Amino acid sequence: MGRLDGKVAIVTGAARGQGAAEARRFAGEGARVVLADVLDDVKAVADELGDHGYAVTLDVTDEAAWARVVEEVVGTFGRVDVLVNNAAIYRFGTPLVDLTLDAYRQVVEVNQIGVFLGMRAVAPGMTRGGGGSIVNISSLAGLSGQPGAVAYVASKFAVRGMTKVAALELGPAGIRVNSIHPGVIDTPMIAGVVERFPVRHIPAQRVGVPDDVAEVALFLASDESSFCSGAEFVVDGGHSAGLGLPL
Numbered sequence: 001m002g003r004l005d006g007k008v009a010i011v012t013g014a015a016r017g018q019g020a021a022e023a024r025r026f027a028g029e030g031a032r033v034v035l036a037d038v039l040d041d042v043k044a045v046a047d048e049l050g051d052h053g054y055a056v057t058l059d060v061t062d063e064a065a066w067a068r069v070v071e072e073v074v075g076t077f078g079r080v081d082v083l084v085n086n087a088a089i090y091r092f093g094t095p096l097v098d099l100t101l102d103a104y105r106q107v108v109e110v111n112q113i114g115v116f117l118g119m120r121a122v123a124p125g126m127t128r129g130g131g132g133s134i135v136n137i138s139s140l141a142g143l144s145g146q147p148g149a150v151a152y153v154a155s156k157f158a159v160r161g162m163t164k165v166a167a168l169e170l171g172p173a174g175i176r177v178n179s180i181h182p183g184v185i186d187t188p189m190i191a192g193v194v195e196r197f198p199v200r201h202i203p204a205q206r207v208g209v210p211d212d213v214a215e216v217a218l219f220l221a222s223d224e225s226s227f228c229s230g231a232e233f234v235v236d237g238g239h240s241a242g243l244g245l246p247l
């Protein structure tokens with residue numbers, strides 16, 4: 001008996017990193033998983049999952065593409081029970097005063113508009129189906145600032161806020177909406193940086209792995225979290241618990 005038996009889940013950004021881990025974990029618990037990404041690699045990850053994996057090409061910033069994908073998923077599997085809005089891009093190292101408007105907009109387009117479009121695309125079908133669970137991947141950068149990453153931080157604070165509005169509006173339809181706030185997680189997104197991260201600042205004394213986040217996403221996708229909505233789930237090994245300064 002799987003924890004997601006009979007459920008249909010869409011995971012965006014599932015070609016690699018945390019999205020791929022979530023897709024694998026969900027499929028292992030019985031879900032039919034739609035793996036959505038701009039990268040062709042998503043097909044290989046879906047193939048690994050056999051009957052439980054189904055790849056689609058989706059740019060989360062494309063409103064019409066969202067409509068097509070949701071129609072295709074409902075046409076193929078009959079319903080959508082879970083959406084994990086995981087796709088994002090990370091840009092850092094440019095101070096606010098030097099950042100171009102185009103560069104700012106590019107990050108907000110994927111990380112913020114993409115999440116808005118995703119929630120809006122699945123909500124009507126979930127409502128007709130009697131409910132569902134939406135999991136929005138924010139960040140520690142959605143809880144506190146980070147120099148050199150104004151657009152990323154803005155987009156992740158927005159995801160945190162949108163999650164609460166969606167939880168309030170969609171709750172009566174049986175749709176739960178929560179945000180996950182990962183800390184430093186070893187994925188291609190931060191390749192070249194993660195290897196040098198001073199883990200002594202993290203109480204767990206290690207960086208995270210994609211499965212650390214996938215496990216929490218699984219809980220939120222499943223009926224085990226049926227009374228959780230509008231909430232923030234931090235997955236950071238204790239990194240954000242305090243200042244971490246020695247006495």
Ligand SMILES: NC(=O)c1ccc[n+]([C@@H]2O[C@H](COP(=O)([O-])OP(=O)(O)OC[C@H]3O[C@@H](n4cnc5c(N)ncnc54)[C@H](O)[C@@H]3O)[C@@H](O)[C@H]2O)c1
Nearest residue numbers: 013015017018038059060086087088139184185187188189
């Ligand atoms: N890795 C970390 O340390 C960390 C920390 C906090 C939050 N996060 C968040 O976790 C989530 C997953 O990140 P990850 O670390 O696995 O990153 P990743 O870069 O390894 O994977 C992101 C995936 O999103 C896809 N993607 C990017 N733009 C897209 C678009 N427009 N449409 C569809 N797919 C698109 C990429 O192709 C990639 O497959 C992101 O929301 C990220 O912001 C990551």
